[in-house]
Amino acid sequence: MTAPPPRRIFAGHRVRQLRERLGLSQRTLAKRLGISVSYLSQIENDGRPITAAVLIALANAFPSEWGTVDAEEDTGLLVRTADAASDPTVGAEPMPEDAVRRACAQQPLLARRLVALHDAYRRTQDQLAMFDDRFASSGGEGGAPLPWEEARDWFHAEGNYVDALDRGAEALSVHADTLIERLGDAHGVRVVAQESADHAQRRFDPQSRTLAVDPSLAPESRRFLLAHQLVRLELADRIEAVIDAAPLRSPEARKLLSVGLANYAAGALLMPYAAFRAAAREVRHDIDRLRQRFGTSFEQTCHRLSTLQRPGAQGVPVFFCRVDMAGNITKRHSATRMQFARYGGACPLWIVHEAVAIPDRILVQLAETPDGVRYVSMAKGLVKPTASYLRPARRYAVALGCEVEQAGDFIYADQLELGGAHSATPIGVSCRICPRDNCDQRAFPPAGRRLEVDPDRRLTVPYSFR
Template identity: 60%
Template sequence: MSRRIFAGTQLRAIRAERSLKQAELAARLGISTSYLSQLENDDRPLTPALVERLSQSFPLDWREIGAGDTETRLAALREANADPLFAEPMDAAQLARFAEQQPVLAERFIALHEAYRRTGQRLQMVDEALSSETGGIARLPWEEVRDWFHFANNYVDSLDRAAETLATTLSGRSLTPDTAALEAHLRDALSVSLVYETNHALRSFDAEMGHLTIDPGQPAESRRFQLAHQLAALALKDEISAVIEGARLNSAASRQLLFVGLCNYAAGALLMPYRRFRTEARSVRHDIDRLAQSFGTSFEQACHRLSTLQREDARGVPFFFCRVDMAGNITKRHSATRLQFARFGGACPLWIVHEAVAIPDRILVQLAETPDGVRYVSMAKGLVKPSGSYERAPRRYAVALGCEAEHASEFVYADGLDLASPRAATRIGISCRICPRPDCDQRAFPPSDRAITVDPDQRGVVPYRLA
């Protein structure tokens, strides 16, 4: 590589953060302790092979170490090269030469792979729609907005940065603006009068009178989120309007739903400012209870925010996140990983999130493997959100958060899992409609693209076999 990379400070920081001795890090990288000492003292640069090992062992840290154009290109090439589509991926040296010597071709390969991945997702959406009971592929407004967030990678840069700037103004050196700061800004800067009283809605705003009513029966973190939502809707209305204008949605209802979604997004970014939240998340290895406590948010809000940390110059762990109700419907979903959620019908019954719905306030962990051979560490927790009144039933659901197994060292919930065992992973699918597994005992119905055979004289767990 033409630009030699000296990363002594960063290597020492990696060791310190994980309490590794030199010998332990050297063993992980497959080099001698004396060689690592030379690297840490910047007496020698990193080789392409070491760059590859570092990127595999410490993917997030390496993104920050390799800051040049060639390294950025190489990281994207490495990610594309790891796609199960390629039976025999190129080795580290080949990728390094490709990134440096053929930059234009490399960038076009990266763009083509991204287009291939996105097209595959869209075809999956169409396939599910055609094979579902809907009988068509027309999207309802909420589906259109959900897909917009998905293809925006669940990250809106202009809005996120504006919310982060506002959060700094309101919170100073604190991690997050407190309730008093939100109320004061609404009152003093935005001329909004505020009252907490039981109402038919969780939040009600009279735009003409500038009057905001919030139901006090909500949990404290929910009341605070409602304050942040209304503050963002008023203080960041120009940024939100600009995003909606560029979204090219098909209906007025879709645009209104996107407005609500963007206000919620901005509220999360205001209460959990990007860099502060990302730094804290990494320091506690994405322990959600600790994050929720530090930022005064709910468990679900912290999970959702983790799935949005996709800023180009400071990415977080690529997570998938979803919320599942008691009937198995996925009511929120996003994935920055290769795992994609079903749009119609329920998720795979073998996925641990379904068990979590029935066991509130207990965290369940699972190592799962999808049909393409990719392994994921999943965390799921059942939640009960109080209604504030006996007359209204509490809401019961579960949230799930997970990442690919290569990021397990960054995810506290992976501790104790046997990641290397070939039998340790639960073999899940996306949904029965598109899952190719021929030997699943939990099938609700066969995949839409496979014929079935039925033998009246033989009965297995399911009454047919895939042809």
């Protein structure tokens, strides 16, 4: 039986909307898709249909922005089948594009089955990562998550974006220099610079309506604490509604989530979504230029970039994390395919560990995960000074990065050789789930693999596995 001819797809308005939303010129988008500017112009004006090759190129270049096609449409099936057929983690040769197109046209049921199996495979990998996280956090005993884990995982499940608070904070339109006046005029709060015996950075007395802020803090930290207090008062009902809808088990987790939501809203107040997103694209995510423009700290600015997930107006997908001197990941979120171990440390080959030891210097790295995806990473070591010699300064590093396909929007990629066969550092998520068999930095063997120990042969580690 002859297969029906492939349906002609005209979706120029979607391509044009995508390009304009991302602030790209036709020349830039055409280069990313591997087509000519004239061909792109014809597509945007529905003068020519979108071919399967261009659909695949769009899905590869913009996985989050082009992921809204209906999975039951021909276009959605083609994109998802191409994704499944090219996944390097399944241990088979990727299918060429023409074979993917033929499979979707001639055997759509088989293609949908391939997509379903690939989705199931990804879920099992996610479950394995979660098992590793839980095993590491409990010493191998399992058990219910701790309150701080509940609150942290809630943000991760929400994609690190809380629409009600983000829009509410953006609508306040309070300038950073008028926070004290707004607290006083609208809420009768008196702000005082005052040290406390317990070294609290911020202390609010609801009876006297007094907010005491540690005067030894940097200006951007003081502004953030003022913004935190303001949104707790202005957006109290929204914060409470979000908490009530969250499936948290303990009252401690609810309180921690309340603090986290107020911090989120404070960042959204100081860095309003639309203005901050536009500025980030304008300066190509240059953190120093952004923090100077918005009066925020380096860490606050990086964190805010990881929250730009508003539907229809997403920012460039990035990952963000904070790592302490012991290698523990104390903050983490990823809008990319990069995932972090939720407990314990990160791969020792990742540049963030070196950054901890070299404060106030930005380090960059091209890294590649076991699935073959390359990332541009920026990391900077930070020092939070204290007001007393008796209290050591806090030292840690923050890291921000994107997939190599987004490198044109990331200034830190300019000095890297992105396409070199050996220019990327091979990293993993956690030794327990990392499949690399030639890593000199491996701390322990991967779970579920059979160990091979040869007493007469010494490797970097005393075992191999298969």
